[in-house]
Amino acid sequence: MLESVKASIGDHLLLKLKGGLEIRGTLMPRYGYADDRHITIKLGNGYNIGILVSRIEGVTVEKRGTFEPSKPSEASFKSGGEVLILGTGGTIASRIDYRTGAVTSVLTPSELYSSVPELGDIAKLDTEVLFNILSENMTPSRWDEMAKRVGRAVKDGYRGIVIAHGTDTMHYTSAALSFALENLPVPVVLVGAQRSSDRPSSDAATNLLGAVTVAAMADFSGVYIAMHKGLSDDVIAVHSGVKVRKNHTSRRDAFQSVNSRPAALVHLKGLRIIKNLELPPRRDGHQDFSVKSNFDERAFLVKYFPGMSGEIIDHLVEIGYRAIILEGTGLGHVGKPLHESIGSAIDKGVFIGMTSQCLWGRVRMTVYDTGRDLLRMGVIPLEDILPEVAVVKAMWLLGQGATFEDMVKLMPMNMRGEVSGRSLISYEHGRT
Amino acid sequence: MSTAGHEGRIDYRSLKLRVGIELHRQLNVGGKLFCSCMPVREEGPSHFTRLLRPSESELGEMDPAARFEAVKGFEIKYLYGESSSCLVEADEEPPHDVNEDALKAAISIARMLGSNVVDEVHVMRKMVIDGSNTTGFQRTMLIGIGGQLKVGDRTVGVQTVTLEEDAARIMGSEGRVKKYCLDRLGIPLIEVSLEPVEVHRSPQEVVEVAASLGRSLKSTGLVARGIGTVRQDLNISIEGSGIIEVKGVQELPLIAKIVDYEGKRLHWMRTVSEELKGRGISRERAVEGPIDVTDVLSKISKGFIRRVLSSSDVALAILARGYDGLLGDEPYPDVRIGRDLATIAKLFGLGGVIHSDELPGYGIEESMVGEIRARLGASDLDGFVIVVGNEAIASRTLEAIASKLREIVDGPPSETRAPTSDGKTRYLRPRPGAARMYPETDIPSMEITEEMMRRAEAIIPPTWDEQVKGLAGRYGLSRKLAEEILDSEMYTLFEDIISRYSVKPSVVAATLTEAITSIRREGLDVGKITEIHLKSLFEKISSDEIAKEAISDVLEAIAGDRAKTVDEAMDVLGLRTVSDDMLVDIIGEVLDANSTLIRERGEKAFGPLMGEVMSKVRGKVDGGKVSELLREALERRLAKT
DSSP states (O other): OTTTTTOOTTOEEEEEETTSOEEEEEEEOOOTTSOSSEEEEEETTSOEEEEEGGGEEEEEEEEOOOOOSSOOOOSEEOSOOSEEEEEOOSGGGEEEOTTTSSEEEOOOHHHHHHHSTTHHHHOOEEEEEOOOOOGGGOOHHHHHHHHHHHHHHHHTTOSEEEEEOOSTTHHHHHHHHHHHEETOOSEEEEEOOSSOTTSTTOSHHHHHHHHHHHHHHOSBOEEEEEEESSSSTTEEEEEETTSEEEOOSSOTTOEEESSSOOSEEEETTTTEEEEOSOOOBOOSOOTTOEEOOOOOOOEEEEEOOTTOOTHHHHHHHHTTOOEEEEEEBTTTBOOHHHHHHHHHHHHTTOEEEEEETTOSSOOOTTSSHHHHHHHHHTOEEOTTOOHHHHHHHHHHHHHTTOOHHHHHHHTTSOSSSOSOSOOOTTOOOSOO | OTTBOSTTOBOHHHHTOEEEEEEEEEBOSSSOSSSOOOOOOOOOSEEEEEOOOOOOOTTSOOOHHHHHHHHHOOEEEEEEOTTTOOTTTTTSSOOOSOOHHHHHHHHHHHHHTTOEEOSEEOEEEEEOOSSSSTTSEEEEEEEEEOOEEEETTEEEEEEEEEEEEOOOEEEEEETTEEEEETTSTTOEEEEEEEOOEEOSSOTHHHHHHHHHHHHHHHHTTOBOOSTTSEEEEEEEEOTTOOOEEEEEEOOHHHHHHHHHHHHHHHHHHHHHHHHHHHTTOOTTTSEEEEEEOHHHHTTOOSSHHHHHHHTTOEEEEEEETTOTTTTTOOSBTTBOHHHHHHHHHHHTTOOOOEEGGGOSBTTBOHHHHHHHHHHHTOOTTOEEEEEEEOHHHHHHHHHHHHHHHHHHHTSSOOEEEEEOTTSOEEEEEEOOOGGGEEEOTTSOOEEOOHHHHHHHHHTOOOOHHHHHHHHHHHHTOOHHHHHHHHHSTTHHHHHHHHHHSOOOHHHHHHIIIIIHHHHHHTTOOGGGOOHHHHHHHHHHHHTTSSOGGGHHHHHHHHHTTSOSSHHHHHHHHTOOOOOHHHHHHHHHHHHHHTHHHHHHHGGGGHHHHHHHHHHHHBTTBOHHHHHHHHHHHHHHHHHHO
16 A cells, blocks of 8 residues: 555655544654564654554555665764774664664764764864674674774874774673784773663763773773773773673673773763773884784683583584683583593693683682692693683684694783782672 | 733633643552562662763754753762662663553553554653653653543543653752652653643633543552652643643642743743834844853952852853843733743753843943943844853853744744742743654564453443442442542542541541641641651541541641641640540549539530530540440439439
8 A cells, every 4th residue: 555655764644544543644664573564653743653554544645755764974084183983883883773673883983973072172083984793793803804903003103092892792802902912002992882872871972981081191001991880970990901891781880800900990070090000001112013913713612511511522623623711610620521522622632721600710720629630631720811811812822823832831821911910809709 | 912901811712822731640550661660769878870962863853852951961860779770770771571561551541531542552762861761761652542531511632642651750959960869760651642722711621621631540540649640741832832831730720820821921922022023033133142241240349240250250141132121021920031041041050141121230330231232232122141150051051042032033932841839830941842752772662462452441440420439339428528539649548548447438538638628728738748647647546546526636737837747746736535534534523513503404414514525525535435424424423313
C-alpha cells in the first residue's frame, strides 16, 4: 500500500485505519531486526508508534520529506594543532542506527570537537577518523595500523595523541600500543564513553576533556586510558595502559587500575593533573623512539575452570599456536587433567605462561605442589601481569621474532610497567 | 483593551481562552518502570554529581528547551538510598524491560477512556536537561490515541494516553548546584492529555474537567494515592497566542486561579504585541546589543549595584526597541513583562534585571539613564534592559532575555511556566518541541498482542457509581461520604486505618474528608497533618486513649502548630483519658452534689446530670460510656432512697 502511493521515509502521511481512526505523522525507518508487519510513524508530538500494516485502509502522502539520520561530515580537520584526536569508533562516537535500532558509531572526531567546544581552550586540535568500528571487532592488525599512525604523529611533532576507542577492548589496545611504541616521548591517551554521546548524560565530553588535558599538558609520556574515576563528573582517572581493565559492564567508572594506583588524576575543575606514580617524563627529541607494531596472532588465552580437559591445549598446539597464557586459579594453578597436555606442549616448543583469574595479586607457584609440578614442566609464572596484557605481550613478542627461549626470558620481565616489583598494601581490590 | 471588563475581570469567551489538561498520576503497581527498585521515599545517604549537555534529536535539531537549560550551566547533585535506587536510576546501567504490570495498567486505563491502543509501543527519550533525570531525558511511551471523557453534559476528547517514568525529586539548590533525590525517579506515571476545553463562564469549568478525569483514574484502583502522586499540566492559550504549558499543578483549586491569571497575562502580552507592531517594530529589529555599561553604573555611589560592581562583575545592556512603557506596566496584579525578565535572570543565578521603565532608581540617576540611552541609540519609544553579574553568565542571560523580547513581537510566545503557591505562574523555560523526542535505543519496540489486550481489559474496574455503592454498603457510609472518601487522596490511608484499628469506618472517613476540609477552611495548614499523625490518632481512639469527640481538636492543634505529635496534642489539650475508676468517682461527686435534684426529679435528673459529667470529661471519655455508668449509678442511688 505504501508503495502504491510511493511513500518513502520522511514523508508526512495521513493513514486511515480500520475502525475510522486517522493518524497523521512522518514515516520513519524500521530497525533492521524489527518485524515487517508494522510501520513506524512519528506523530506531531514527537512520539513514535508502530501501526499494524493490516490495519491500514488508506494512505495519502500529505507532504514529501527527506530523512537523513546523520549528517555526513569531513573525515579530518586540520589546523596545524598540538594534539591529534584519532577516531576509531565505539560508544564515544555513537548514535542511533536505524538498521538495528541500537547505537552505532558515526560521530567523527571533529563532530566531537564541535560538541565539546571547551576542548579548543586546552589545545589546538587536529582530528582524523582512522576507522570506525565497535571495539569488539578490534584486531591485532588494527593495533598495528594505530601504532603506525601514532608513530607518524609523534614524528610530526604533536604534543600528544588522543585515541577515541570503544571501551570493551580498550585495555587490550592500550597494552598493544604500550608494547608497540618503544621509548614513546609523548602521552598517548585512549578514551571512551560508557554512555553514548547522543545522550545529555554522556561521559564522552568529560572523559575527552581529561584525555586532551593529559595529551596537551602532562609532563609525562606513555600510553594511558582516561575514564571516569567515580560516578561523578568531577575527576578523570588516568590509568597506565598495561595495568588497567574494564571491570564493570556499564558503570562510567568501569575502568580500574589493577595491582597499581591510577597513574594520575585530572580534576575537571581547573583541569589540574595530579600524578600518583613515578612516570616516564615527556621528552623533546624522538631519536630513540621506534614503532614495533608487528603482532603474531598465534597466542591464546585459556581460562581454567574445574572439569576442563587437556584436549583444548592439545588442539591449540595442533593448529599452530606458539604461546598459551593460562588464567589459572589462585596463586597460579590448573587441575591435574591438564598437566600432561601442558607438559607435551612445552616439549613441542610452545610457551606456556601462568596468570591468575583472581586478577588482583601476584602468581606464586612454589607454595603448593600443583604449582611446583607446573613449574617443573616449564610453565612460566608471569608475576602480577593481567591475563589480557600477557596475551597481548605474547603476540607482540612473537611478532618481534621472539624464540621460545626469548619468550621464557622476556615474558616475566618488566618491559613497559606491566610487571610491578612490589605489591603495595594500599592497592585496592574491587569495590565494596 | 476591549476584552477587559471592569476591575481586572476578563471575558474568557471573547479571548477564546482554551485549556488542555494533562494529568499525571503515579501507578500503584509495585516497583519502578525500568527496574526492580521500590517506590519508597528515601533521602540519601549517598550522592554523586553530574553535568548535562544537550544532544541533538534523531532529526538533527536541538531542542530550544534543552538549549536553554544547558546554557544556564548548573551542576547537579543526586542523593540516593539503597531501597529506592540502583544503577538504573544512576544512569549507570541500561534500563531493564518495561514493568509488565505498569504496561497492563496503562493499556487498561486507555481502554477505559475509549482510546485506541497502538499496535506497537516505542519507548522514547524526551530530552529534559534541568537535572530532574540523571539521563538527561525522560523515558516515555505512547499507549493510546483518542478517546473521550464525559464531564456533566460536556464531552471532552482524549488526545493521548502515555506511560512514562517519574522524574527525580528536587530538593533545592545551593549556589550553582541543584540537588535532586533519586527515590521518585522511574516510578511509573500514567499521563492522560485531554483536548483543550474552551472556557465559557468561569475557570471552574476546567477544575471540573480535571476532577472528573481524576475520578476516572482513581476508580481504576491502579493509581497511587497521596500527596505528590498526582500532577496536572495545563496547556493554556488565547486567540493569537502560543501555548503556555504550566507544569506540575498539584491541587485542583489552584487550577482555576492559574487559568484566570494566565488568561489575563496572555491578554496583556497580546496587547503589547499589537502595540509593538503599531510602533513599527519587527521581530528582527526588536533587540540590539549587548553593550558594556559597567563604566556608567560605576558612578553609582551606594546600593546593591555599587556592591556587585566592586567585585569583578560587569553590567551589560540591550536595547528593547519599541518597549518604552511596556516593560513596567502592570494592567493586572503581577502581570508585567519586567517580572518575567527578572525570572529569567534568576534562572541563570543572577539577582534580577534593571529595565528602563523603573529608572531613574536603584541609585541610577537621570544623567546615567541618558548616557545609556545615547550609547544604545534609543529613541523615546525604546526601552532597555540591564543585567549585572559575571560576564559570561550576564551575556548568556541577556541572550535569553533578547530572544523573549523578540518573540513577544509576534504575539504571546509559547513557553513553559511553573505555578506559584498563590495561583499565579512564573517563567521556567521555552516550550519544548517535537525535536526533543528521540527513540530509546536500549529497549526494542514492543508489540501489543491480543493476549495483552485481553488481560488488560480484564482489569477494567466497575463504574464509579458501582464503586461508591459498594463502599457505602461495605462500611455503612452515607453515599456522600463514600463518594468523598473514594475521591480523596486519602483513600488508601482510609483502607489502611480501618484494616489496622477497630474504629468505625464512618468516623475515619469523616475525619479524612470533612474534618480536614473544615480545618483547611479555618485557614490552618493541613499540610502539617501527616499519615503518621492520622494513624497514631486512630490507634489511640481504638485503644480508648482518645475519644472520637476530640478528633477535630487534636488535628487543629497539629495544623495550628501547637503540637508536633498526637501525644503532644493530648498534653496541650488536657486530653489524657479518664480511667473507668476515675469516671466512677467523678459521677459519684456529681451525684452527691445534686442530691436535691435527684430526689425531686428521679430518673428525669439523668439529662442534667449527664450534661454536668460530660462538661468535666468531654473528649476524655466516650459519651456512650459516661451515659452507661451514670445510668447505673443513678439507678443504684434511686434504689437506696
